[in-house]
Amino acid sequence: MQDLTLAANALRLLAIDAVQQANSGHPGMPMGVADIAAVLWSRHLRHNPADPTWPGRDRFVLSNGHGSMLLYGLLHLAGYDLPIEELRNFRQMHSKTPGHPEVGLTPGVETTTGPLGQGLANAVGMALAEQLLAAEFNTADNALVDHRTFVFVGDGCLMEGLSHEACSLAGTWGLGKLVVIYDDNGISIDGDVKGWFGDDTPARFEAYGWRVIRNVDGHDFDAIDAALNAATEDIGKPTLICAKTTIGQGSPNKAGGHDVHGAPLGAAEVAAVRDALNWPHPPFVVPAEARAPLDARERGAAAQRAWEALLATHPRAAEFMRRMRGDLPAGFDEQAAAQLAAVAAKAETIASRKASQNSINTLAPGMPELLGGSADLAPSNLTQWAGCRSVEKAATGGNYLHYGVREFAMVAIQTGIALHGGYRPFGGTFLMFSEYARNAIRMAALMRTNPIYVFTHDSIGLGEDGPTHQPVEQVATLRMVPNLDVWRPGDAVETLVAWQTAVRHRHTPTALILSRQNLPHQPRNAQALADIQRGGYVLVREVTDSPLQLVLIATGSELDLAVQAHQRLAEQGVNARVVSMPSCFTFERQSAAWRASVLPAGVPRVAVEAGVTGPWRQYVGLEGAVVGIDTFGESAPAAALYAHFGITVQAVVAAASALLRHPG
Numbered sequence: 001m002q003d004l005t006l007a008a009n010a011l012r013l014l015a016i017d018a019v020q021q022a023n024s025g026h027p028g029m030p031m032g033v034a035d036i037a038a039v040l041w042s043r044h045l046r047h048n049p050a051d052p053t054w055p056g057r058d059r060f061v062l063s064n065g066h067g068s069m070l071l072y073g074l075l076h077l078a079g080y081d082l083p084i085e086e087l088r089n090f091r092q093m094h095s096k097t098p099g100h101p102e103v104g105l106t107p108g109v110e111t112t113t114g115p116l117g118q119g120l121a122n123a124v125g126m127a128l129a130e131q132l133l134a135a136e137f138n139t140a141d142n143a144l145v146d147h148r149t150f151v152f153v154g155d156g157c158l159m160e161g162l163s164h165e166a167c168s169l170a171g172t173w174g175l176g177k178l179v180v181i182y183d184d185n186g187i188s189i190d191g192d193v194k195g196w197f198g199d200d201t202p203a204r205f206e207a208y209g210w211r212v213i214r215n216v217d218g219h220d221f222d223a224i225d226a227a228l229n230a231a232t233e234d235i236g237k238p239t240l241i242c243a244k245t246t247i248g249q250g251s252p253n254k255a256g257g258h259d260v261h262g263a264p265l266g267a268a269e270v271a272a273v274r275d276a277l278n279w280p281h282p283p284f285v286v287p288a289e290a291r292a293p294l295d296a297r298e299r300g301a302a303a304q305r306a307w308e309a310l311l312a313t314h315p316r317a318a319e320f321m322r323r324m325r326g327d328l329p330a331g332f333d334e335q336a337a338a339q340l341a342a343v344a345a346k347a348e349t350i351a352s353r354k355a356s357q358n359s360i361n362t363l364a365p366g367m368p369e370l371l372g373g374s375a376d377l378a379p380s381n382l383t384q385w386a387g388c389r390s391v392e393k394a395a396t397g398g399n400y401l402h403y404g405v406r407e408f409a410m411v412a413i414q415t416g417i418a419l420h421g422g423y424r425p426f427g428g429t430f431l432m433f434s435e436y437a438r439n440a441i442r443m444a445a446l447m448r449t450n451p452i453y454v455f456t457h458d459s460i461g462l463g464e465d466g467p468t469h470q471p472v473e474q475v476a477t478l479r480m481v482p483n484l485d486v487w488r489p490g491d492a493v494e495t496l497v498a499w500q501t502a503v504r505h506r507h508t509p510t511a512l513i514l515s516r517q518n519l520p521h522q523p524r525n526a527q528a529l530a531d532i533q534r535g536g537y538v539l540v541r542e543v544t545d546s547p548l549q550l551v552l553i554a555t556g557s558e559l560d561l562a563v564q565a566h567q568r569l570a571e572q573g574v575n576a577r578v579v580s581m582p583s584c585f586t587f588e589r590q591s592a593a594w595r596a597s598v599l600p601a602g603v604p605r606v607a608v609e610a611g612v613t614g615p616w617r618q619y620v621g622l623e624g625a626v627v628g629i630d631t632f633g634e635s636a637p638a639a640a641l642y643a644h645f646g647i648t649v650q651a652v653v654a655a656a657s658a659l660l661r662h663p664g
Helices: 003-023 028-043 065-078 084-088 118-137 155-159 161-173 201-209 220-230 268-275 288-294 297-313 315-323 332-346 352-368 407-420 429-447 476-478 492-504 527-532 557-573 584-588 590-596 614-620 638-644 648-663
Strands: 059-062 149-154 178-184 211-217 240-246 370-374 398-403 424-430 450-458 485-487 509-511 538-539 550-554 574-580 605-608 625-627
Touching: 003 028, 003 065, 003 084, 003 268, 003 288, 028 065, 028 149, 028 288, 028 574, 059 065, 059 118, 059 550, 065 450, 084 178, 084 492, 118 149, 118 178, 118 407, 118 429, 149 155, 149 297, 149 450, 149 625, 155 161, 155 178, 161 407, 201 211, 201 429, 211 220, 288 352, 297 492, 332 352, 332 492, 332 527, 332 557, 352 370, 352 450, 352 492, 352 584, 370 407, 407 429, 429 450, 429 476, 429 509, 450 492, 476 485, 476 509, 476 614, 485 492, 485 584, 492 509, 492 527, 527 538, 527 584, 550 557, 550 614, 550 648, 557 605, 557 648, 574 648, 584 590, 605 614, 605 648, 614 625, 625 648
Parallel strands: 059 149, 149 178, 178 240, 211 240, 370 398, 370 424, 424 450, 450 509, 485 509, 550 574, 550 605, 605 625
Antiparallel strands: 538 574
16 A cells, blocks of 8 residues: 555644644644554545535544644645644634634534543444434435544543443444544553553443454554454444554654653654654645645545535435535424414413423424434433334434433434534433533533433422432523523423524524423413513513513423412502513523513512522622522422422512512
8 A cells, every 4th residue: 555654754743843832732642643544534534625514525533632633634634724824823822723623613623522532422423313314315226325434532532431321322223334443552641541441442342232353553554454444344333443552653752651642742852753753844844745645635526526426316415405504494484483373372281391292293294304312211301202213223214312321422422413414413311410411511512513402300390309300500500501502491382482492593502491390371462472582571561551660580380480479469569570581591692672671770670490599690680589499409299399498479479579678
């Protein structure tokens, strides 16, 4: 095969020079896997630098994202819009080469990686999406969907519990187009991993149902190429290539030790590397003969033209591209308006988790891209719908995923599905167990992708399971995540609006916070019905034309408490209004004029929600009142719990009366 020594050494030198200039970064991993990367990107990876989002491309994920300079060097040499100036600006403000890869910022980066193991789980989602789309769209004479997902992982990725969750599922689903390359260098930040990572990794993956290719010399181009050729033979199993490498390969004095992992080599050692590798070129200079093997512009364009010929003759090409773009089906807005009117007219008193299932049943017939699931709680989350089909093996298709008790993997895999395109994934668990998945939720928000999280059993209202299962602070902390839209609807009507908003989001994940207990229907006029989509609106207006005296703010199951309190206050001559605030995120994106019209300045406010009280000070101020719960819950029936913790109509009326007696 073509000698790739110069190309691999170019990757090594670009990495160490960029880290040296930034005086920050991780040179060891890029130096150690440069040989593997050179073989994969020159001989196996199908991609087109001129069109980084071409649907037919292979996906490449650098799960051990601290080695980001490897990826930036590959993208630059392959011909992506990543000029050498950006590599010089590694880890600098507003560069396209941040410390860890970020999707949407750097052309060719498929997912944001850094928290170890998450890139691997994202890649499982990408490979799953590919196989499900292939089952749905491919025909006997047109394999439109036929690409692979390649992943680099290190010891740290495989230590993380998330890797067990995601890779177990990948084996169960039979993701034959997934190829994971394990950089087995035996070194992490603390040193030799033998003291804390004694797993038999190949046996572990074989137990998951993977094909494992053992003991590959990660510095032998022919051995790497042979392993990749074997890995890309689809046998209905994902593949793990165990590649033995030396961290910092090419460094005469530091290779093989943990000192090369996460710090610049230093000027003297950089010079020594240049001598050892016979690299006479100054920093950031790469000769043409080193670039040539990795330059993918011509072969990438040819591969894309061949794929576009398949697309041009595919009977469902328009539908495929609609879904890959993430466009909603034609006529969605008109159908949504009719669906909302029907739910409002039905006026059901039901749990919002059941209203959520009804919403899914309403949406699914017109949105074949919906891909649901639950972390072993489908009967409780109510995430299944009429006509959904469980995925057993991905190659045989389906649109409902049983993730098992794997909340972290579920959310991270959803992110990969959304990044791949073609599906709108959603998955359910109890709100309390969002804690297991919290970092994956944050990463989805950081990436500005759009999965939907169905979090049921949202408060002390779930009752007898007790404080281990009763979320108190979770809604508040989820609302603190930038770019995460959190909806806590107060009845079936608001629940449908929450779902309609969620599926409209292109660059925002959504958390739906849903009740176990029944919620009464709230009557609305046409204006209030239209205003729900603003996130916060006036549900019940003041009863007289006299000056407004009080605003009651509520969400979810406490909305009806506020409505009842409003009635009692009106009987006492208090001129109040009820503001429903199902989505603070959406409300805060309305105009200042709208927000002021809903929450007029200078009017006392009381907020009520069965959760921690502190965050509501944003809306009621220090002088206002909050009815909530600032302790953990108890095991008892829901009604007893609400009475015990003082989240009642009487408590809201009392808080309001006290506030009116002593404003400020």
